Amino acid sequence: MHKYIGLALIFPLVGFIINGLFGWRIKKEKVIGWFGSLTVGASFIVSFLIYLELVRLPFYERKFIVEYFSWIKTGGLDISFSYLVDPLSILMAMVVTGVGFLIHIYSIGYMHGDRGFARFFAYLNLFIFMMLTLVLADNYLLMFLGWEGVGLCSYLLIGFWYDKPFEKMTTSDAGRKAFIVNRIGDFGFLIGLFLMYKYFGSLNFNTVFSIANKLQVGDSTVFWITLLLFVGATGKSAQIPLYVWLPDAMAGPTPVSALIHAATMVTAGVYMIARSSVLYALAPTTMEIVAIIGALTAVYAASMGLVQNGIKKVLAYSTISQLGYMFLAMGVGAFSAGIFHLTTHAFFKALLFLGAGAVMHALDNEEDIQKMGGLKAHLPITYKTFFIASLAIAGIPPLSGFFSKDEILWGAYSQGSFWLWLLGAIGAFMTAFYMFRLVALVFETPPRYGAKHPHEAPKVMTLPLIVLGFFSVTAGFIGIPESFGLKNLFHHWLEPAFEDANAKLILESTHSTSTEFMLMFISVLISVGGILLARYLYLKRMNIVAKLTQTFSGVYKLVYNKYYVDEIYDTIVVKPIKWGSEKLLWRFFDVKVIDGIVNGSARVTSIVSSVVRFVQNGIVQFYAVVFLIGILIILWIIF
Amino acid sequence: MEWLQKHILTTIIFLPLVGALVISLINSERKNLIKFLGLFFSTLTFALSAYVFLKYEPQKTGFQFVEIYPWIRSLDISYKIGIDGISLLLLVLTTFLTPVGLLATWGSVDKRVKGYVIMFLLLETGMNGVFCALDTFLFYIFWETMLIPMYFIIGIWGGENRIYAAVKFVIYTMVGSLLMLVAIIALGNFASQLNGQFTGDLEKLYEVAPKVALNAQILMFLAFTLSFAIKVPLFPFHTWLPDAHVEAPTAGSVILAGVLLKMGTYGILRFSIPLFPEATFIFLPYIAVLAVIGIIYGALVSFVQPDLKKLVAYSSVSHLGFVVLGLMGLTIESVQGGLIQMVNHGLSTGALFMLVGMIYDRRHTRMIEEFGGLARVTPVYATFFMIVALSSLGLPGLNGFVGEFLILLGSFKSKFLGTTAFSILAASGVILAAVYLLTAYQRIFFGKVTKPENQNIKDLNLREIVSLAFVLIFIVWIGIYPNTFLKKSEPSVKKVVEQMEKYRSGIFRAQK
């Protein structure tokens, strides 16, 4: 079965081509929508069948490389369209296609009546294709193809409603920003690949990792390679300092935010590090940097989430913050915990976004939570699922988020340091707080939406919510910590992918189970505290909130305006480049200096000739006389 | 048939000329017939070159399809043509772009159609000749020949400021090429000193030239390379390019960007590097510096252009900088990348110019600020523009990426460049390309339709779609399966690179 992994890629590609080329001719939304969705469904089935095949195989044989055809072959470089089927990639493929399938179905309802309906599905299908390429690739270059490809789809989909204004700009500005910021990250990624090729002589996972396996921990080139790859990851996965695009990416339609900017694409960086775990294990310094950046991002983004008023904005910052956790996990070497969080996060964050979409759908695309409230009665299914997802992300046992987040925190404490754990814990508190602030303001406080008539979304939209809700609750059970005395199925499944890396890391097991339980207890306490505080403040004592914002208006403004990072980037990077290019390089250097020299030499020529030309008086006989005199002079000189 | 097989390159070179002669006999009022014949002859030429592409056997060393007829016996100058993997790709590119360019601008030229088509066919003869010539004098003649039709194309069918642009183009190019002529003669002389026979035969010169004393090598290298650098154009010799592009008619721009610029880089690879290896080693870092400056400079300047065509023109400076960097890297990867990037640039920039021309035909302006929201009015046009822009900014899966990646990868590990800084700095051009192309794209296509004139722009017609689709096929093809082309050129490139490595390690000197 694994030989047919290509099918998983081909289905969405066919969907893209057919919907893209002929979608505008097919007038029926149902046909387009279901066709687009079913291609993804089919590729989920393929992935699932391959998963079943892997399960049946012995533990260490669960790895296949399926090569289709050569892509770039010249000199020492030999890159193929070849795909790696192993526990990690097939897990990712199932998450992508599974969540993707649900979101496709949801979109049939959400995008109903949009004039770009076919285009939307074409883009979504292309995205799934690119994302699968990314996670299934067997070499870094093919991964990079997917990596840039998903960036493209993100660009296209953020700017999907390209003439719709968004904040101070338009949606297409947001799309462009996303693409360019991602490219900055990709610049690092590319350089990382060059260095890797120079050092290892290959970009194929197998070759690189097997050479890397023999290297010493602390190899300086590997440090640079991993660091540069991580730069790419900060771009794609919206970490400090390249996170700025993700909040703006909310300009796209909500299913896009759910699929691309929450569940799948943004986790690509995490996947990439997990895939390269062997390399990262060789570079402890990079690991530290990754952990610190991850922890800082987790807290920093969460702090911005506390005060945002756009329903999707809050979720966007929450995504950045959760991605921070995943990087924290990667950084401390808890690879499978990071992937575990990636998986559970995909469920509950997609659910949250889709819920937000249902809310906006009900309120004529209203995004401001100040103008919501009281939707509990009108949108019962959305409310319930949203509530469950919020509990999950806040980390309340036994929902999925609890297990995965707790594992990360435990990893941060046991293999990192107390400070990393503390940052994580603060982030967890904030997460619980802002999520339940959101739940309160959207669903539970008195209505503030004026004369609109909210209504529950149609079945195609609520059904995915329910399915995702189910997984948000149960997905955690596949990864119950060993300290509960059960087998951690998730870790076991991923073990082949990380065993080489784990062998390199000195995993300390000095901490006892009792410490683990204690930390677990503390973190639950923190989450519950956050939830209760949020509910207390926003449901009972709104006046305290108002007072607080007034007392700390400076801080509030700073955080509300996202620490003015966008403005800072604009002033110190964007504007000088624009000014310098136009005034200095073009108008001055190009036109004045270079062309000045060129045209100047032409001018000198014409000035000289304007004097000399008077010799040419047009009388041919005069020329002939001069000619004759010339000959005579020459003859006189010769003889 | 047998005759054709033996003389296929000559046929490819001169078939357009025959076409031009045939057209010159037709009444100039019969515009459609003339255009059709132009298209017919250029397409036939393409078909022949495609045949050559298929028949070319990369494993064989040396030049293939060689034809040689003595011309000036006493000086050993001959009509010698032949191709290797390097010229093969460019030959096919040329013969491909000429009919496509003609087809894409079928409706946009209305005055003196006859002369226009004739000039294009003459131009094609010149260009094909440049890529096939294996004799320095023959090369020089084709090199200069192709200048004349281009001069007229810009000067007669160009825009407002066409005379200035045409003269600037010709004089700029002449400055370099006259120096090249001096170097060609000097080279022949050195051959007669060392071998006892003056010669223009490139293959003989490959043997002789590297033995010339270093001082003379340096001078000749500079003369050749200056001529090529102007043509490329390498920063800071690029200022003719924006003017020429802006003023040239669309098909002229397509050919100018698509093929003429490649002659510069082709010349560097065919003449400068293998003829003067030691001089190359001396100047290689400086040229690479200029290339990298060109990459970044071109990108930054195109970022702020208000005129769409100028934007594309400056982006060419940036793209060609990549090619030169690749050539200077002198690794198989980077030179192969440079070669494929030449083809890519011809395709994607050619297509960009075609697209700009199409909107110019409709709105008679190229100012970016005049547009906005066109995605809604002309979705097909917007889609094509998007794909071509993506190809130009190097999105993996399309052609631009393959070239840029190979160049950067190769120059990163190049022993000749010695430092990775070139490659790293050049890679920032990849970011900047996204900046300027997407910014322009957004301002033209996204947002609301603000100008009433733009409400009723017609979308592309079938002819335009077909001509773009041809280019698009290759854009995707090279993006996904570049091996078709890489395979053909690899042995030739390898030969050059290995030769250079040999010179570098001094084996050659030691033997002497």
Added chain:
Amino acid sequence: MIPLSWYLFLSLILFTIGVLGVLIRRNAIVIFMCIELMLNSVNLALVGFSSYIGNEIGQMLVFFVLVVAAAEVSVGLAIIIAIFRNRLTVNIDEINLLKW
């Protein structure tokens, strides 16, 4: 037999007439004829030398000169006629367009 110097003197006289004619006359046709005269004086010298030295190359060259002269005459006269049609004059003082 007539000595060589006679031919040469004749040739010299013809050539001088030709040169002076080109320099002095104002009618384009006359100037043109004077150029022909110069060419023919050269021919005469060539033929004279050729028979004196006994080398036939000189006589061959004469044929070349004749051919070139014929070609030149046809082109030159065509130009003069074209000028006359435009300007209604062949006086070269009035057709001195070839100046700054």
